[in-house]
Amino acid sequence: MPDIESNSIYNELLNKVNYYSGNDIKNISLKYLYQKFNLTNSDLILNKKLEWNSKVKRSFYDDLDKINNGVPIQYITNSQFFYDENFYVDNNVLIPRPETEELVSHIIKRERDNKKKNILDIGTGSGCIAITLYKHLNAHVFGIDLSKGAIKIANTNNRLVDNKVRFISESIEEYTPETKFDVIVSSPPYIYSEDKNKVESNVLNYEPHEALFVSKDPLYFYKKILKFSRRYLNQNGNIYFEINDKYESELELLFSELECKFIKDIYGKKRFLFVSIT
Numbered sequence: 716m717p718d719i720e721s722n723s724i725y726n727e728l729l730n731k732v733n734y735y736s737g738n739d740i741k742n743i744s745l746k747y748l749y750q751k752f753n754l755t756n757s758d759l760i761l762n763k764k765l766e767w768n769s770k771v772k773r774s775f776y777d778d779l780d781k782i783n784n785g786v787p788i789q790y791i792t793n794s795q796f797f798y799d800e801n802f803y804v805d806n807n808v809l810i811p812r813p814e815t816e817e818l819v820s821h822i823i824k825r826e827r828d829n830k831k832k833n834i835l836d837i838g839t840g841s842g843c844i845a846i847t848l849y850k851h852l853n854a855h856v857f858g859i860d861l862s863k864g865a866i867k868i869a870n871t872n873n874r875l876v877d878n879k880v881r882f883i884s885e886s887i888e889e890y891t892p893e894t895k896f897d898v899i900v901s902s903p904p905y906i907y908s909e910d911k912n913k914v915e916s917n918v919l920n921y922e923p924h925e926a927l928f929v930s931k932d933p934l935y936f937y938k939k940i941l942k943f944s945r946r947y948l949n950q951n952g953n954i955y956f957e958i959n960d961k962y963e964s965e966l967e968l969l970f971s972e973l974e975c976k977f978i979k980d981i982y983g984k985k986r987f988l989f990v991s992i993t
């Protein structure tokens with residue numbers, strides 16, 4: 716069986732990746748090698764050998780073409796690590812972001828000591844929020860998404876928790892649940908479509924637009940979720956949002972009658988909004 720030294724694949728990437736520049740080439744190459752071949756930095760230092768048959772070689776060069784066309788690594792390797800699990804992703808779903816991991820860790824800290832609860836994740840995408848909350852809170856968790864493709868991926872990821880999360884193909888506009896919730900969480904589309912030109916080209920070209928953009932009214936989903944929560948959130952329930960810090964003052968106004976708190980992300984941006992309905 717032919718094999719290859721891992722340093723030669725790494726060098727091939729360093730020489731041939733041209734979509735990125737500077738340090739990004741190194742970072743992207745290392746990420747690719749880890750996600751595709753499970754190669755760690757120590758494996759590279761030890762120059763570990765890899766099996767290099769014609770199939771592996773063809774797939775590597777196909778991937779290199781995709782990298783050079785700007786396809787995100789996560790869609791090439793179909794994986795993204797989120798919180799403490801590897802999630803399957805493809806272009807039906809938004810690639811889970813580190814700020815959303817932060818949101819989840821705030822929720823886990825705040826809800827950990829509360830009694831058994833029903834949790835709803837609106838716009839669940841890959842299911843990363845819903846599945847992580849199920850794992851860490853003793854709760855019934857539901858996730859809805861308008862996109863059938865996203866629900867299929869969320870159900871694929873549901874195997875991480877023995878299919879214990881209930882994913883439903885439903886929009887926030889149409890969803891009429893049979894139960895009420897104690898916690899509602901959402902990282903809804905929050906880039907105003909007028910700002911499309913400010914979005915990086917590989918995000919714009921490859922990630923699903925219905926996951927990213929909101930047209931007409933940048934607060935559309937927050938208004939819909941507020942209306943939904945008035946009916947379906949239990950008394951003393953909590954809503955946790957990821958937000959676009961650009962709309963902080965408008966959101967403050969929208970939720971002014973309720974107890975609400977903005978929380979900064981690690982970059983110091985007001986990125987999360989927690990609302991309590993008493």
Ligand SMILES: C[S@@+](CC[C@H](N)C(=O)[O-])C[C@H]1O[C@@H](n2cnc3c(N)ncnc32)[C@H](O)[C@@H]1O
Pocket residue numbers: 808809810811812815837838839840841842843844859860861862865885886887888902903904905925926927
């Ligand atoms: C920003 S993504 C968040 C995905 C995932 N929760 C995450 O954090 O990675 C927003 C999600 O909302 C879904 N969505 C868009 N419009 C919706 C609607 N009207 N009702 C329900 N889900 C919607 C999109 O399909 C997308 O999966």
